[in-house]
Amino acid sequence: MTLTAPPRLLLVHAHPDDESLWTGGTIARYAAYGAHVTVVTCTLGEEGEVIPEGLRGLGPEAADQLGGYRVGELRGACAALGVIDHRFLGGMGRWRDSGMAGTAANKHQRCFVAGDLQEQTAALAAILREVKPQVVVTYDSFGGYGHPDHIRAHEVTMAATAEVPGIDRVFHTVTARAHLDLGVAGLKELESLPFRLPADGELPAVDDALITTSVDITDHVPAKLSALRAHATQVQVWQGNDGAAAYALSNGIAQPVLATEHFVLARGSAEGIATDLFGGGGAPGTDGGGTR
Template sequence: MTLTSPPRLLLVHAHPDDESLWTGGTIARYAATGALVTVVTCTLGEEGEIIPAGLRELAADAADQLGGYRVAELRSACAALGVTDHRFLGGVGRWRDSGMVGVPSNEHPRAFVQGSVDEQTAMLVDVLRQVKPQVVVTYDAFGGYGHPDHIRAHEITTAATAVVPDVDRVFYAVTSRDATEKGAAALAELADLPFRLPEPGELPVTDDAIITTTVDISEHLSAKLRALRAHSTQVSVWQDGAGGAAYALSNGIAQPLVQGEFYVLAKGSGAGAETDLFGGLG
């Protein structure tokens, strides 16, 4: 890294917990080395499926208080990762979790996907101009796994970074097919794993041939685990005390905690970026 001023990284995520699931190790790594890390979250995650039975009444079809609860979870996760600059796009509660494809919550008047792309892009442009990040991270055009809010986050980030010249690079956070398959195979060897092992092809992955950047997060896995635990309504974390670890969402499918986080360069020069989001930037 040859930057003469502190590196500035901005990540655009759809819901509370996405920052930890997709990029938690990366955030912790750069925050620990003095980078200025800003996380932008687009919704409160009001439509999330709740894991703890004692909190089920927070759900959208009951008290509809999950969004506020997840604000506190996100605050704890950001603290675990070393994030001191977190923002909700347009302010807390401006945009609502749209839910998965084809569900009634897609039509809520405050649903993120019901909002104006131009308005949302302008909101993000304002943040980019304030923060002036050299590197911006979001999802690919499929949103990683097809969630409408992830796709919208991709759309507005693509549009916003196109008009803000200070952004040197844009990356898409993805999951590695090779690392996921090897990690899942290792989970099969662990005793007492409380989650169901994934079937072949069940977890969303990206072919390694198109991955441009692998960030080593091996020294920051503990921070990522703490952040995942903070999102207890959405994520269950298991550790066996002997180095084995896994997590699961509400579907109960085991996901491995791998040693790297993976990216596809979407904008900017890739020179020096093989293992460092800022590598080669001057």
């Protein structure tokens, strides 16, 4: 019998909760199928807007203890998704959440966007050399919706993966416009939804023509929902009696929980990647072979 090492997937995210919001189903899918999944988080999310009233004293304008609290939320989310290898870029608390663009937090001396890009790149490159992933996932150059930390995570990831050999593919996690619009249309049919419905085009997404890879997460939506619930300071999750689900961030805008997560190939071979980040090359649970 020939034993082969499990495929290795590494994802770089800006804040606790991003791993669940953007790629929770994909993480759960590959973890369940036996892949070695590593999540790297760049900050503690200290500037997040706290939803539960009883926890708002943790925020940066008060006790400034939110980052430490969110570490616990992240651990709960990783457990729900099956992640056993989580890292903070540069070590826990090395770089601080920069806040939204144009806020005073952008000028904090420890914020992620004010950090040295070469130091941040070297920190990620060291992780890449240790983990040796075949596939790396991060955001596109816009960071998905323009958050400074997402954009910096993109810059760091693209620089680090360019200098570390052995990485087969780099993907950007995105939201497909047509798929999102269908999900929003479904929200309009739900009764008792406690969130505001988004206006047409209000939620950021990319043109479907850009999508290279669509990962079916139908069987792993429950894990994604559990992970989202773990991030209770940042995410509200609602489910109807029929199982239909939606979530909202602190802005109270309803977002659908989709059964597919989408990606754009940024670097590497496009062969076999329509439904598999590993290109169907033997990743567990794909058409390329392997066992569950």
